[in-house]
Structure formats: C-alpha cells, structure tokens
Amino acid sequence: MLRTIIAGLKARTARLVLSSVAIALGVAFVTGTLVLGDAMNASLRDEFAKDARNVDVSVTVDGGSSEESTEIPGITPETLAKIRQAPGVAGADPRDSQTVPLVAANGKAKPAFAVPLASTEKLREFDLAEGRYPTKADEIAVDKRTAATAKLTIGQPVVLLGKEDQRHTYTLVGTYQQGTNQLSLGGFDHIGLTPDAFQALEPERPPYQVVATAAPGFTQQQVVDNVRKAIGDNGFRIQSGEELTKETLERVEARSGEFTTLLLAFAIIALVVAAMVIYNTFTILVAQRTRELALMRCVGASRGQVFRSVLAEALVMGLTASVIGLLGGIGVSALLQRVMFSFNDGEGTVTLPLTVTTVVAAFAVGTLVTVLAAVLPARKATRVAPVAALRSQPDSGEEVSRTGVVRVLTAVLLGVIGVGAVVFGMGMDDEEAAMFTSGAGTMALLGAVLVLGPLLVGPVNRVLGALPRALLGVPAKLASANAGRNPKRTAATTAALMIGVTIVSLVTVVANSAKETANAEIDERMPADYTVTSAVYDRPLPKELAEQLAAVPEVAKVAPTTVVFGERGYFTGVPRDAIGNLFRPTVTSGSLDDLGDGTIAVNADYAKRANVSVGSVLSIKPGKGEAQELKVVAVVEGQRLSDGIMTMETSLRFEQAAAGYDSILVKLKDGAVNGRAAVEKVTDPSPLALLDSAAETKEQLNQQLNQVLAFIWALIGLAVVIALFGIANTLTLSVLERTRESALLRALGLTRGQLRLMLVVESVLMALMGAAIGLLLGIGFGWVLTEALSNDTISVDLVVPFGQIGVMLAGAVVAAILAAALPARRAARTSVVAGMAEA
Amino acid sequence: MSALVSDVGTRTAVAAANLVKVYGKGDTAVRALDGVSVSFAAGRFTAIMGPSGSGKSTLMHCLAGLDNVDGGSVDIGGTEITSLGDKELTRLRRDRVGFVFQAFNLLPTLTAEANILLGLELAGRKPDREWFDTIVDVLGLRDRLKHKPTELSGGQQQRVACARALVARPDVVFADEPTGNLDSRSGAEVLDFLRMSVRKLGQTVIMVTHDPVAASYADRVVLMADGRLAGEIDSPTADSVLSALKHLGA
C-alpha cells in the first residue's frame, strides 16, 4: 500500500503542488494573524509594565468612594516626607502630570504633558535616548517623538507657557523614550522637568501619587506595612508593586483586547476562507481519482485500504504544507509589523512570539481541514461500486442533483436568525450593542447565502454570462456552461472570494459612511472659512485677537465665541449678529429671534436630557461662580458645537467666559485673494492661536480613517488573494479534468486563442459571481450597520463608495484573468491527439 | 448535389504522399507511418483496417490535420495541409472536415442540438435548416434534441456525433472506430447512416475499424500493417475482409 501511495504522490505532482500551495497559504494567513496579535500584545504589555518597574509601594489619593476623602486634594510634602522616612523605603517620588503649552520651533504652542522626573533614578518610567536627564530647574528633557515633531534639538532653549501665558525658558539636555501608556498611545507630547521646576509651574497643586522603591533586605509587603504605619490608611490607597503591575496589566488587556478581537476576527475569516479553498481543492482532486480508486478496488484492495490510502496521503500533504505555511505565516507577521511601524514613524522592533495556540491552529487548519476535505469525497468514492465508477466518465456533473432539503432548511434557519438579530440590533439604543448584534445577524445571513450557494450559481451565472455571451460568442457560451455545470464546485470556489469581498465592502461602506457623516458635521460646525482656536484647551484666546482679525481688509466678518461649562453640559456664547449667518442651527421649536439677554437656545438632545422645553428656565451652575437662571427660547438641532447657545453678553455673566474667547470664526470677503496669508499675519505672532479651515480638519480626519481602512484592506486583501488562488486551483483541476473535451473542441475547430478565451471568461465569471454577491451583501450589511449605529443624536447616512467598489470589481476581473493564465496556457498547449488519448 | 454525385470516383477528396510519422527518438523511436501514399476519392466510403498498432489512428490524425507529420504531404480538397499553421489548420477542420470519434464525442454541458450545431457556430456559419432537419430525421433524433448527452444512450450519442459531422457538409468525414463502443444493432444504425450519407448525399467518409462487418458497409477497404499500406479490397464483404486480415496475421 505504501508503495502505491508514494507512486500516487509522484504521479500527480502538479495537482499536489497546487493543493499544497492552497493549504500553505491558508495556514500562513492564520498563523500570520495570530503571531501578529501576540506580538502586539506582548509589546504593549512590556511597554505598559515600564510604569510599574522598580515600584515596590504605590500610594495614591483615594478620591473615589467616601465623602471625607475628598478633603485630601493630593499628597502633601509632609506625607511625602513621612513616606521617605518609613523604614525600608530607599527612595520615593511623586508621580504627577499637568498640561503645559510647549512652544514648538515654529513659534506655535501645542499642549504637552509635563511630568516631574523622579529624583530616585530607579523610579523613572522612561529610557534615556540621548543626552542626559535634567539636574537643574532650568533644564528640560523631552520625549523623542516630541523632539521630532516640535523640531527641538539638544542644547537649544525650550519655551513653556506658564500661568497667564508667562514664558518659561529651559535648556534641552536630553531626550527619552516613553513607555506605552494612555498618553503615549494618544500621541500627546511629553516633557520631563526636575521636581522643583515642575512644582514651580503650578505651585498650589500637590501630586496624586507617590511611588517608592524598597531598600535591599526588605520585602514589598514589609515596606507596604511600614508606609501604612507611617501615613495611616485614611484617604490613601496603598498598593504593593505587584498589585500595581497587575492592575496595569488588567488595563492593558482591556485596551489591547479590542485590537486582539479585531485580529481574531480576521484570523477566523482567514481560517474559513482557507478551509474552503483547501476543501474544494481536495474534493475535486479525489473526485477526479474516483476511477483510479475504483480500479484499485477492482484489483482487490478493500474499501478500508483505499480509504486509508487517501487519508494517509492527505495527512502527509497537510503536515508538510502546514509546516511551510507556519514558516510563511511568521514571515507574513514580520511583514505586517513592518507595515504598521511605517505608519508610526518607523519605530519599533519586529517580534515573533510563537505560542502553542498558534501552532495548534496552524496544524488544525492545515492538517485537519485537509484530511477532512479528503475523507468526505473519498468515502463517497469508495461507496460507489467499483465497476460503476470505472464506467463513468470522469466528469463530476452528477453530484449536482441533490441540493437537498437539509440545505434549504439550514439556509432558512440561518436567514431567520440573521434577520431577527439584525432587526433586534437596529432597534437597540446602545450603539455598541446594536452594532454587535446587527453584525452577528449579518454574519448569519452571510452563512445562509453560503449554504444556498449551489442554488444561486445557476441564476447568477445566467445573468452575469449574458453580456460575455452576447459579446464574445461561442467561447463565452461554452465558458458560461462550464461555470454552471457543477454548481457545488463553482459555489465552493466563489464562496471564499465572496466572503472576502463581503467583508471588504462592508468595512469600506461603513467607514465611508462614517467619514461622510463626520465631514458633514464639520461643514455644519464650521460655516466660516477659518476658525481660530486655542492650541491649548483651557487657555482662552486673547480678546484683542478678534479686533485685530476684524481689522484685516480681506475679512468680511469675525465672530468670537465663548464657552461656559455647566454641570451637565457646555454652552457657547456667540455675538447676536452672528446668528443666522455664521451660526445656522435648525430651529425645531421656539424662535431664535427671541434670543437676547438672559435667554438660551438648547440643543434638542440636551433638552431631552435636561427635560426642558421652550419657556422653561434653565439653571446653569459653572465650576466657579454663581449659578445663572436662563430662559429657554428655542430648541435647535444640528448645532453640534455644544449643548446650547446664548448671546455673548449673556455668556459674560459667567466668570469663565469672561476670561477670553474659545474660538474666533472668520469669514473672508467674497473673492478675497490670499485670505489665509492675511489672517495668518495676525495669528502667527500669538503662540496660542491655531488656524483651522474646514477643509484641513476634514483632510486630517479623512487621512486617519483612510489609514485604518488601508490596514483592513491589506489584511482582507490576503484573504482575497487566497480566494483567487482557489479559483486558479479549481480552474487548473477542471482543465485537467476536461482535457478530452478541450481536445474535442480543438478538433471541431476551436482555435487556441478561443480555448484560452473560454477559460479566461470562465474564471472571470466565477470571480464576478463571488464579487457581485459579496458586494451586494457587503453594501446591504453596511446599510444595516449604519442604521444600527444611528440613533436619535447621530444619523449615519449610507454612503456607497462607487469608486472604491469599481476598483474592487476591476481588481477581481484582472485577478481572475491572471488566475486563468496558467491553466489556459496548459490547456492550449496540449495537442489535440494527446488530449484525445487522455483517459 | 447533382454536381457532387456526378464526379463520384473521379475527384480526389483526400490524398497522402509518402507520409512519415515517427514517435520518440533514438532507440525507442517508432515509425508509426512509414511512407504511406494513399488517396481517397470524393463521394466514397472507405474503411481503414489493420492489426492493432499498425498506424490506422495515426494515419487518420495526420490526414485530418490533427497531428503534424515528419515527412510527406497531405492534400485535402486541393489544399496542401502539412505546411499550414495552427490557425489555418483549425479553420480547415472547422470548415472542411467532420469527425466522429470512438467515444466522448459530445460536450456534456450542451444539448444534443447544441452539440450538432457546435461546429457551425464555431465557424460562424448559419445552419441550413432544411439540411439539419433531414439529418435529424434520418438519424431519428428529433425527440432527443433537447437532451443532454448523459441522458442519451451510447448509440444515440454516436448518432448525434454523426449528425454534427455531416451538418456542416464537410469535404470529408473521418471516423475512428465509431462503432467500437456499440452493440451490433446500434452499430448497424450508425453504419447505415454513414453509408446512406455517401450514397444519397454524396458525402466522403473515411472510417477506421476493427470490425469486418463494419468494413463491409464501405465501398473500399485499405489495409495497413506496420505503418505501411498492405493492400486494398474493392466492394468488400465481411468474408473477404476477414480472410484478407487473416492474411495480414491480425
């Protein structure tokens, strides 16, 4: 038996190579995704752990639970001294941060997080990159990325804007690498000062956390106990370093969890797609060997022997291909990490952690799927009476007939579940839950379509084939007949592509819809040509700036705004005369004409939340100062800037608004040339003034979304590549199967070119079937998800990106032509006589 | 049609001169055709016979332009074909040659009717409806036209193949053991039809066969052995063919 197996493997090299590549690609994708996920998690964990390194005791202000603890606003210098003196404490330092505007090399301020650098070197949560840490109060170190983006060089002065925009100048002495934490992930700029210099920026604020490291010979627990004895429990939360690390890591899990879930989703898609391609390839392979297997039975092999030989062959192939795929997957992961680093200024080292799960998954996909894919058709093959199998023409057209009640029932069941989940999800208020439920529903519907696949092939093929039949004549007619001759095979072949295209178009539609919605919102928010805002969020713009801007000849109108923070919302103050032109909210009840001193117009959403309507009196209590009673005169919509608007005069009743402007809207005169330059002349000298135009804001937002989209396209692109390989595979096997037929056609007068054209059309038809159904599903599901995302406050409108979809379709056609290239070449090269001789 | 009938036996439909075909190289080289010169008159039914491996199929393939030759020339209806390229050969087959093979003559995806008309469609020619109806009726395929090949018996399949070969009115029809897979009754049906197409319709048919009874339907039998011509029989009967074959040692 062994000899027969080896001989079999040798004889069918071409077919075996094809199916091995299918398996290896599938395994590579699954492993690649898993390794990537593990690598990202590991690096995230490492980085987060920096925060807790060398920390044996952490003391934080416990502000959460009890009322009295609010009396302790921070850790006083006395408490810090007590901690430092506690037995076993080798060093203790406060951890704190505050936002301070940092003036970049271009003279513009940007918000930065300033931290005091621990005096105990072991407790610094950074790695020095260049230079040294500051030792004097007039020295400063900055995060590497900050140095790059703000264009700061060591030895040069660095300016921070303190209280009342007072300029503090330091000398840059070093750069450091931050650990990954909420701040660095958010891309915030980061600067380190000596504790004294840090304290000098805002003297009255005590730190919220102190960390300490233990002296040699003391355990963490001992030091924790000693510190507790020294400062008492009340109002403090005292943790050991271990507890702190655990807590940090739990936060990491939550944060990286989303990413892992995303990657896992891709891995599952990869798995399904790969399994389908492998299964399909093997099904065809064994179906073609039916005669050979029957012959073996005729010469005396038992059913079991035949069965085992198929199994053994599949096992050998699955194992070999899995190993190759596993290695390839590690390569894919390295490649993906490189791509991701290139988004992030090229920082980072490629890590390739290989976990047991990954290896198991790889072999499960590669070997288990292969063996299963081989066993089912082999069982079918061995069930046939040997003689019958020998007699039958090696064409698998007969498998078609049984579409089965089970199939239809399964599809109906999945369909009902899917529709149910979708409808239920669309009705939910919570966006995330709605998205999840509807998303699961759409996947059930996808499953239903997949199960129905073989039944869909016929009609879809007829529709899609009409055009090529009309244009290309006989070869296209034959191709269309071939594509439809074995619906199960065609369905299985196109299913992989269908899944890929469904997901890509779904993601693309949802992302584009979100993008358009956000853009529309920006348009609504920024009716002016330019908006001047403060670079640092709690530093208002000086009032003179508005006057200076109004004096610019190119400027038609200037409208400053103020902001008032209440307990449950925030409100905008605008000049009375800007309402109706630079501010254009849609009024749902009341009238904006009545908006005068002591009145307010609230957003519909806020009105619902605060339970007010036109005529009610709204009491707004700001953080500082007295509450003000304002009469509601209108309810508006679409004014998303804030929860409501009032006149500038009204807003000045609040201390906060009186300090300066939140933003200044600038409208240029019609036909003003070089308006931007003119406005910049005014804003440039002010470090706080940032000039924004709606177009730029949109551009920024779109860029971010496009990046995410590109990443997803890249990942799914891999699945699509596997799917197209599946088409090439099926086609090659079909060509082998139809050698005789091709020869007959050639004898009857089909030219080589027509034969090639026939196969190309068949390939394109299969690709289009997958792509067309996938697109329909993707767009449909996209609509479902945008509906699920929409609620009373935001409505996400469905936007179908026809351009991108066109690209996708064109891509599918081109890829299908490429996929047909090799099989077509092979078919055309076979001589007629040789083809006729083939059994 | 009268023109065709009138030059029966005078015009040459297919002729080969000094045909050589060698398979393989060096020691293992097989001279499948070793200098065959033969001509087939238009409007006649010729059978090629000979022992297994004598080169019958090879000769037919070379005559029909399905295979290239290593020496000599082939002439179909006045066209020298050994120098033609693949495109011209394909066109020649499409327009002037019909085929009936031993098995797998039909495309499983097409109905009987579509199979019959396939050659014409490939040539981009309009079928002559009257002619089509005549053939279909003579072959008794009328009520089978909408069936797929898998739904037809072996004999019916071969009749469909015959119909396809004739519907385009080719210069010559080549048939390689067309009855090899059929029982004697179905075989007789097919052979009757081929003979009728020659006698009544003026068709030229060249058929390879092992069966002396089948050969007896022909006007002439060409005998082959070891890649050479080994004689011929005019107006053969089953008995005369059998004894000639015995003589060849088959």
Ligand SMILES: Nc1ncnc2c1ncn2[C@@H]1O[C@H](COP(=O)(O)OP(=O)(O)OP(=O)(O)O)[C@@H](O)[C@H]1O
């Ligand atoms: N493709 C090939 N490669 C090598 N040798 C071949 C090939 N085809 C045929 N032959 C050889 O050429 C010779 C003639 O073969 P051919 O098929 O023409 O015989 P045949 O008379 O049709 O026999 P049969 O009655 O068995 O069909 C044989 O010896 C055969 O082995």
Ligand SMILES: [Mg+2]
């Ligand atoms: Mg032969």
